[in-house]
Amino acid sequence: AALPGPAPADWAQAPLDPAVGAVLVGFDEHFSYAKLCQALRYLLRNPGCLLVGTNRDHRLPLEGGAAIPGTGCLVKAVETAAQREAFIVGKPNRFMFDCVASEFPVDPARTIMVGDRLDTDILMGNSCGLTTLLTLTGVTALDEVQAHLDSDCPARHSLVPDYYVDSIADLLPALGE
Amino acid sequence: GGSMASCRRLSGAGLREVLGPAQGLLFDCDGVLWAGERAVPGAPELLERLRRSGKAALFVSNNSRRSVAELERRFSRLGFRGVRAEHVFSSALCSALFLRQRLLGGGGNGSGAGRVFVLGGEGLRGEVRDAGLRLAGEGEPAPGEPVRAVLVGYDDQFTFAKLAQACSYLRDPQCLLVATDPDPWHPLSDGQRTPGTGSLTAAVETASGRKALVVGKPNTYMFDCIVERFGVDPSRTLMVGDRLETDILFGKNCGLATILTLTGVSRLEEAQAYMASDSAAAKDLVPNYYVDSIADLIPGLDE
Numbered sequence: 336a337a338l339p340g341p342a343p344a345d346w347a348q349a350p351l352d353p354a355v356g357a358v359l360v361g362f363d364e365h366f367s368y369a370k371l372c373q374a375l376r377y378l379l380r381n382p383g384c385l386l387v388g389t390n391r392d393h394r395l396p397l398e399g400g401a402a403i404p405g406t407g408c409l410v411k412a413v414e415t416a417a418q419r420e421a422f423i424v425g426k427p428n429r430f431m432f433d434c435v436a437s438e439f440p441v442d443p444a445r446t447i448m449v450g451d452r453l454d455t456d457i458l459m460g461n462s463c464g465l466t467t468l469l470t471l472t473g474v475t476a477l478d479e480v481q482a483h484l485d486s487d488c489p490a491r492h493s494l495v496p497d498y499y500v501d502s503i504a505d506l507l508p509a510l511g512e
Numbered sequence: 513g514g515s516m517a518s519c520r521r522l523s524g525a526g527l528r529e530v531l532g533p534a535q536g537l538l539f540d541c542d543g544v545l546w547a548g549e550r551a552v553p554g555a556p557e558l559l560e561r562l563r564r565s566g567k568a569a570l571f572v573s574n575n576s577r578r579s580v581a582e583l584e585r586r587f588s589r590l591g592f593r594g595v596r597a598e599h600v601f602s603s604a605l606c607s608a609l610f611l612r613q614r615l616l617g618g619g620g621n622g623s624g625a626g627r628v629f630v631l632g633g634e635g636l637r638g639e640v641r642d643a644g645l646r647l648a649g650e651g652e653p654a655p656g657e658p659v660r661a662v663l664v665g666y667d668d669q670f671t672f673a674k675l676a677q678a679c680s681y682l683r684d685p686q687c688l689l690v691a692t693d694p695d696p697w698h699p700l701s702d703g704q705r706t707p708g709t710g711s712l713t714a715a716v717e718t719a720s721g722r723k724a725l726v727v728g729k730p731n732t733y734m735f736d737c738i739v740e741r742f743g744v745d746p747s748r749t750l751m752v753g754d755r756l757e758t759d760i761l762f763g764k765n766c767g768l769a770t771i772l773t774l775t776g777v778s779r780l781e782e783a784q785a786y787m788a789s790d791s792a793a794a795k796d797l798v799p800n801y802y803v804d805s806i807a808d809l810i811p812g813l814d815e
Binding site: 342343347363365366367368372375376403404409411413414 | 714
């Protein structure tokens with residue numbers, strides 16, 4: 336619904352939908368202070384109101400090295416204003432794997448997770464007991480993996496894949512004629 | 513001093529013991545002097561009595577919406593006499609002074625200094641201009657005038673597009689990221705909350721992978737500005753505020769004794785909970801003293 340007036344004092348008087356039980360933060364290129372205000376109002380009105388984020392990605396890469404802000408920025412804005420942590424559905428949380436496993440007969444010991452991002456794809460795969468395969472056609476370079484492998488920090492070891500390929504096309508020779 | 517603050521109610525003889533030796537008081541504004549458009553009852557009289565006692569009153573506010581000229585008019589409109597713009601240190605003013613120092617070296621003309629991309633309203637933008645800096649998006653950009661700083665303030669017109677623009681400037685590692693204050697939210701007069709600069713800064717930090725330099729309380733830069741202009745002695749100055757995480761911690765960081773007033777954000781129970789906590793960081797959020805309202809300070813001053 337359109338907000339009355341130009342200022343936060345007006346927005347804070349707009350009627351709230353009594354049926355709202357959750358605030359869901361996803362990618363929103365029309366994110367604004369006014370929306371952030373409304374989100375905060377719903378979260379404060381009812382402590383039982385859920386705060387859910389689709390994912391925490393900081394940046395969405397574009398061609399040529401540029402990037403636009405990711406959903407994670409918007410989630411952080413809402414979390415900071417509300418002084419609450421969101422439940423994050425996306426990788427590396429295992430919720431999406433659980434969704435897959437509840438609909439398909441997936442045996443983690445015989446399943447490979449293929450991804451380009453260590454802190455989402457590989458971390459989720461490792462956490463769920465999958466074999467993990469990093470492809471180098473995306474955001475991650477091999478020296479990042481080496482740095483995690485060489486680190487003393489156990490949390491960083493969870494970011495290391497079991498295997499890597501330059502591209503998923505490299506898997507073709509392994510598949511029979 | 514090294515002894516732990518113990519959150520004692522200031523009244524009676526204690527009031528005179530604490531206020532007597534003080535040369536001056538630093539006041540936060542929102543929730544201390546006024547709430548919305550209403551002065552805290554007795555607050556204008558307190559300032560008048562301070563003036564008559566020969567004690568200085570200065571003002572230090574994280575609110576980055578208004579210029580100090582607007583704040584001077586606000587003081588007058590709400591019934592406070594004799595407060596001039598030079599007595600008021602807002603995060604908007606101090607952010608502009610900070611940027612002037614970093615971009616212009618504290619003096620000189622603006623050529624070649626670079627521009628500032630401001631996420632904020634006209635009050636903040638005006639302070640940056642008054643400091644001799646040029647804003648991104650205003651006027652013809654001269655050659656060699658890249659954007660050298662992104663300043664995040666309270667911006668009720670914040671959008672995804674502005675967030676993306678800020679990030680594109682911040683790809684240059686020479687471009688500073690500065691925030692006026694860290695406040696996550698501010699109270700509205702009906703008890704609701706509106707998001708603060710802190711929530712917008714979190715979005716910019718997350719997108720850019722950078723940490724912002726935060727000018728406002730509890731960081732001490734605004735106290736440096738006060739000392740530079742008025743030469744205040746911290747051991748003879750009291751900090752009065754309503755928010756433990758900003759005002760009281762600011763006082764501790766600057767070596768000031770602190771008084772919490774209960775007409776604003778923080779509740780007494782929160783101060784007591786910090787006092788009971790085992791964490792060293794929590795102890796720094798405990799005020800030396802508290803009052804229900806700053807009007808309670810009046811009996812501590814000479815007639």
